[in-house]
Amino acid sequence: MQEVIGALILTLIAGSATGIGGALVLFKKRISSNFLAAALGVSAGVMIFISLAELFPEAQAMISGTGLRHGEALVLVAFFVGMGIITLIDFTIPEYENPHEASGLSLSDRTAAVGVLEHTGNEKALHRLGLLSALAIAVHNFPEGIATFIGAMNDPEMGAGITFAIAIHNLPEGIAVAIPIYYATKSKGKALLYATLSGLSEPIGALLCYAVASVFGIELTGGSPAFPIVLSAVAGIMIYISLDELLPTAEKYGKHHIAIAGVVGGMAIMGISLLIM
Secondary structure, three states, X not given: OHHHHHHHHHHHHHHHHHHXXXXXXXXOOOOOHHHHHHHHHHHHHHHXXXXXXXXXXXXXXXXXXXXXXXXXXHHHHHHHHHHHHHHHHHHHOOHHHOHXXXXXXXXXXXXXXXXXXXXXXXXXXXXXXXXXXXXHHHHHHHHHHHHHHHHHHHOHHHHHHHHHHHHHHHHHHHHHHHHHHHHHHOOHHHXXXXXXXXXXXXXXXXXXXXXXXXXXXXXXXXXXXXXXXXXXXHHHHHHHHHHHHHHHHHHHHOOHXXXXXXXXXXXXXXXXXXXXX
């Protein structure tokens, strides 16, 4: 039970980063775009390395030990099913309300929220944009919470690395919610509240994952043939997030070489940490 509580705490930390992102943009005069690009690159590097060097190979090794027929093929299919799940979620969210389309890193920038306000003159439309962004982020963070939880249950040190990567990834999402809510309500408190609440779907996703596993008797620490399949799907989800969201967002906020240096740095940090632990 202690492992479960620890994994749930990590998902809560990762989800709460949306609130931190909202606080940064609301209470700090300016966020360095190059710093955020490097941080997002590091996040992508950590997630790619963990997925390809740890999660997927471990899933293949686990399934081989179960003697399940065509087990390695099932693990491979699960990897791409994980990608498919997160792709489907992305396609259900309109691009304009996509949390990864946030523009501007301070309240003084000409953000998408300012454009909506000038075009419509309607705070209600802007408020709706903020609410839809919060809802989109909540839906998007749900599988991320499952990924963090499963990774932490498999290996606490690996779970810490995933938590760090997801938390950095969630900072722009908090910005995407906080800016339109602030311009619509002129309340930093409400903007921060909505940004924070949007990240709570991550621990909710983790709790639901644990509940489903308990009901169907699925061991979350490798004792069941279902676990390596789930682990592989988590690896697919994390690879998709890195390639489709983190890297493009890092490129948008900063210079190409800064983002790539962050990726390499993230891989190196994770590789060294796993080696010495």
